[in-house]
Amino acid sequence: xxIKELVAKELNQRFGQPEWVSFSPGRINIIxxxxxxxxxxxxxxxxxxxxxxxxxxxxxxxxxAYAVDLKEEQTIGxxxxxxxxxxxxxxxxxxxMVALKDRGVKLEGYDLAFSGNVPLGAGMFxxxxxxxxxxxxxxxxxxxxxxxxxxxxxxxxxxxxxxxxKCGIMDQFASSFxxxxxxxxxxxxxxxxxxxxxxxxxxKLVLCNTKVAHxxxxxxxxxxxxxxxxxxxxxxxxxxxxxSLRDVSMELLQAHQSEMEExxxxxxxxxxxxxxxxxxxxxxxxxxxYDALGKLIYxxxxxxxxxxxxxxxxxxxLVEQTRNKDYVLGARMMGGGFGGCTINLVEESQVSSFxxxxxxxxxxxxxxxxEAYTVVIGNGAEATEWAVEQPNFAFDEH
Ligand code: GAF
Numbered sequence: 001x002x003i004k005e006l007v008a009k010e011l012n013q014r015f016g017q018p019e020w021v022s023f024s025p026g027r028i029n030i031i032x033x034x035x036x037x038x039x040x041x042x043x044x045x046x047x048x049x050x051x052x053x054x055x056x057x058x059x060x061x062x063x064x065a066y067a068v069d070l071k072e073e074q075t076i077g078x079x080x081x082x083x084x085x086x087x088x089x090x091x092x093x094x095x096x097m098v099a100l101k102d103r104g105v106k107l108e109g110y111d112l113a114f115s116g117n118v119p120l121g122a123g124m125f126x127x128x129x130x131x132x133x134x135x136x137x138x139x140x141x142x143x144x145x146x147x148x149x150x151x152x153x154x155x156x157x158x159x160x161x162x163x164x165x166k167c168g169i170m171d172q173f174a175s176s177f178x179x180x181x182x183x184x185x186x187x188x189x190x191x192x193x194x195x196x197x198x199x200x201x202x203x204k205l206v207l208c209n210t211k212v213a214h215x216x217x218x219x220x221x222x223x224x225x226x227x228x229x230x231x232x233x234x235x236x237x238x239x240x241x242x243x244s245l246r247d248v249s250m251e252l253l254q255a256h257q258s259e260m261e262e263x264x265x266x267x268x269x270x271x272x273x274x275x276x277x278x279x280x281x282x283x284x285x286x287x288x289x290y291d292a293l294g295k296l297i298y299x300x301x302x303x304x305x306x307x308x309x310x311x312x313x314x315x316x317x318l319v320e321q322t323r324n325k326d327y328v329l330g331a332r333m334m335g336g337g338f339g340g341c342t343i344n345l346v347e348e349s350q351v352s353s354f355x356x357x358x359x360x361x362x363x364x365x366x367x368x369x370x371e372a373y374t375v376v377i378g379n380g381a382e383a384t385e386w387a388v389e390q391p392n393f394a395f396d397e398h
Contacts, residue, residue, distance in 0.1 A: 011054035015111035022137030022383035025050035026118035027174035036168025039246035046178020048378035068115035095158025105144035128171030131155030178380035231268035270307035294329025301332030310337030
């Protein structure tokens, strides 16, 4: 059963007929990691997998929320939008509701059921998909009139204040603005972006999921952000126009290397270089110069692993395994790090043997059955009125 039908059916069985069903996708990122919160550039795209919500008003002063995949129901009082214990899935729901209320959406009581087919913890950002799917669904259910940027920013608000990760905007942006067959080059400072045709001639992007998610991910993420800010505060003394690492050149950074701890210098150097790589990668993608694109992708991994130190042995192993395969042009860890996926640029005709070989090697090394996906680029967040979308949909088990 398709995911939208599944959540509609679950909502109907538990609470009643859905009014709106929303869907928002996970994302990939070709290059530009940890650049978004430094006001830099990113090159993400939405995928064809994500999170769906079915929603209906319930005329009560509470929200009844059902997590289909966890088989768990929670109740949220409309006047009790406090965060629950750290890591609880309900915090995503509460965070999005607070963000929408702050933007003037008049929320009433409602019921929801949600489910996902984006692999959890795979670094394809299921949490942004969840936030943006709910935000768009509630926006329609309560006629909030919010823009696509409002949806993305509401998701980011929930992440910052209710999940505890001071993330950039890349994931929620990609989940909201994604467009089939396009990647997006986003300037995270100006919020301007362009859709770049995604037409990999003879190549495919393949994700290899390590199936590990090391627990230090969110604390290390916030620490990296602070280290970048530290670098900026040092450099600002020499040039007051510097607001973020986006404004810093390698020359300036090198000139002041001795004034900062080595770790701060390495973090900053990675970000400055990665920003340059995004610009180059975008040009190489458009020019169908995949050899050069692949080299930039490998260089990104080097930086993430050695300078930014957000990789882990599983991700490094998967990247190393590609080095002697001449049909793989580039590979790197993707997303925040410490687990999740690698993204690989692979010759189309070799995709199956690539997956077979790398899975066997990974299992031998770590005893974990890796998962692989060939990337299909999809559209961003959307919501449809369910009765209109599915006039003849029969809830026969009700
Ligand atoms: C996570 C964050 F949510 C993004 O904002 C981004 O910083 C990414 O890590 C690293 O590029 O996905």
